[in-house]
Amino acid sequence: MKDNMPNLIEDLFYGNLRLDESIHPEHAEYQKINRRISDFMQNYKIQHSENEYDALEGLVDLIGQSTSMYVEAAFEQGFRTGGRLMIEVLCRA
Structure with missing residues (x-):
């Protein structure tokens, strides 16, 4: 492994692997929907x-908790x- 490549095993061990912080949906409507939600809440x-x-807000928080559990x-x-899938591929190689 190259020295400048991240070591996922070390990151996992030290708690540095935060996949939830690196999720950025690429769907074109994502930002638009979030703006609409924010506008709705403000209104x-x-x-x-x-x-x-x-x-x-309590309902929105509960929905957020439920969604988080589902995503997990x-x-x-x-x-x-x-x-x-990897096991199957490697076993049949």
């Missing part, structure tokens, strides 16, 4: 009471599938 805050806005499970499943 909701202006048009509704503090209690109503807090309730919406999807990542694990994808990683396992990739590992099984």
